[in-house]
Amino acid sequence: MNLTLHVWRQKNAAAKGGMTRYEAKDVSPDMSFLEMLDVVNEGLIAKGEEPIAFEHDCREGICGSCGFMINGVAHGPQRGTTVCQLHMRHYRDGDVLFLEPWRATAFPVIKDLVVDRRPFDRIIAAGGYISASTGSARDGNTILVPKQAADKAMDAAACIGCGACVAACPNAAAALFTGAKITHLNILPQGAPERYSRARSMVGQMNAEGFGQCTNIGLCEAVCPKEIKLEVINKMNRDYLVGVLA
Amino acid sequence: MSSLAVPAPIDRVFRFYQTTVGKKAIMAVTGVVLFAFILGHLAGNLQVFEGQAKFDNYAIFLRSLPAALWSARIVLLVCVTLHIVTTVQLALLGKSARAVSYVKKDNAAASYASRTMYWSGPIVGAFIVYHLAQFTFLLTGPVMEGHPYDNVVLSFQQWPISVFYIIAMVLLGMHLSHGVWSMFQSLGITSPTRSPFIKSAARLIAIVITLGFLSIPIAVLAGFVTTSGAR
Missing domain, CATH: 3.10.20.30 (Beta-grasp domain)
Known part of the structure; x- marks a missing residue:
């Protein structure tokens, strides 16, 4: 053709x-x-x-x-x-x-078609990790993780950081990416202790990078190659708001 | 990330407001208040179908409680102002975040209502100004002090006024069909299982509210509600 x-x-x-x-x-x-x-x-x-x-x-x-x-x-x-x-x-x-x-x-x-996506790296660096050592592979089995939490964390962890969510969003928001990274860690017992400070730091960095606002219209979800759901943004919002207001 | 410094409360409010998530939360909370007002306002308005005495008495009753009336008005005014200010600030941010636009962009995956919030909102806002000028401040239209029922009927008998109301209410319905779902998402209280239900419920309630408001000018235009009462 x-x-x-x-x-x-x-x-x-x-x-x-x-x-x-x-x-x-x-x-x-x-x-x-x-x-x-x-x-x-x-x-x-x-x-x-x-x-x-x-x-x-x-x-x-x-x-x-x-x-x-x-x-x-x-x-x-x-x-x-x-x-x-x-x-x-x-x-x-x-x-x-x-x-x-x-x-x-x-x-x-x-x-041409290549863009600088280092802002994503800086969002990860702001809180996309667990501060304490969580042990090696076998130690993972000593901490019980509810199946539902494991599934949700895995779904969020599927994010490959390609940037399609930002590209599709009319406001160039990075909410789906940041939400996925926050959800992935905040939902697991190893990541939960730092969930509020993580949400605050990563949201702060997301804003500092100049990404726009999420208007909940779902264009990001529609183009995500890993089919990350809008619920990760909901989780980000909740953990941010609870962390700031409670 | 694990900084131990605890910011002062005023700093926290300031920082909260600075974030996109914080502004959206304010937009959502003020949206809840405005939504609650719309429900109450609709319930009050529908009394027009119960005749002149009932409707006029309701209006007199509202005016007989100046403290409550003005408290409600101040709360609404604050909410409308915050709703608009956060929207304008976020819209400007969104525009600067996408400074260069696409030659081609396909937004069909998002609902029509969600893509037109920046149109439906300001038009409904302009409508509210007109609506207040007409029925609250009695500055325009065939209206007189002390005759709320007759004011409604005589106004809606003029078809251009009714048509404007109908357009504004359809846009309000569109605004709510996205807005009501969006409030839950912005406040972080959806879940994968609840989300589809909340989306459908938001659309349904937006349709019910729109039809409720539309019933009044349509009933007047159809001659079902007249100055001598409902037939």
Whole structure:
């Protein structure tokens, strides 16, 4: 199949970017989206042009490196799927696709489709850990964890920090990410003692990074490749409010 | 993270207000108060179907309790102000957080009501100003001091007034259908099992409230409620 791509090209963080049109010819339906871009890039390199920069690592949907907007949807149209696991069989010959980087003031563009997501690292550093040693693997079994709590913590821990939630949110809020990280630890007996100070620190850092407000509209939940639920934001709000007001 | 310094209460309030979560909590709590008022106001208004005497007596009764009336008015005014101020501050923050917009953006996964809160809110706000000017301060429309029932009927018999009320109430319903669910989420009192129920209940109650308010101008326009009483 042949596709038309409109891709955001930006030389570096300081440069002014713009959309550039490319034709992707003879795309196999078996390719992943990133493989399709690899082929486009090979063509660009052969012509002596600068290839389209995009972030990727595992290409298995688990590392959280990849991600950009395809026709206004983070990671493209397949729910619960990162862009590396999105396959070209979901597209038809003649489709026109707009590829843009995550847009958030907190995530400045580094080049083309690559953005700086270090604000997420700083949110984790503000409280996304347990201060006391919780022992090694076998010690885990000495602390009883209710099955429900283990399941909820695991669901929240599935967050790969890709940034799609921020990209999808009209306010570029990082509530789903921060909520997932807070829920993941606050729900477990090892993390519960610090739950209020953790919520306060991580919410504070989230705000300091310049992310917007959560308006509970759920666009983040809709694009999350790990299908993290809005309930993690509810947990973040509760632990923050109880910690501050109680 | 594990800092032992305990901030002074005033610092805590200030810091709480500075966060997005704190502002949303204020928006939610003031929303609860305004929602409660809307329920009470609807219950009062629906007495128009019980005839002139009942409706006018209700209005006189409210005015006979100046302390309670003014307490309620002050609470509502404070809530409306906080609701609007936090919204404006957060909306500006959201705009600066997404300073560069997308060439293409698909927001279809969010409900229409949730995406139009910044429209439904200000329009309902403008409506409230008009509504107060008409029925509380008697500045506009076919209204007279001391005749609340006749004021309602004569006003709604003018179709442009009724149409504006109907539009405003539909927008209020949309605002509530997202707002009522959103209050629970902002205050952290939803849960995976309760969430779907709260969302459906919010939509249902928004529809009931809208239909309740709409029934009055529609009944007047249809000639069901007249100055000589309900037929």
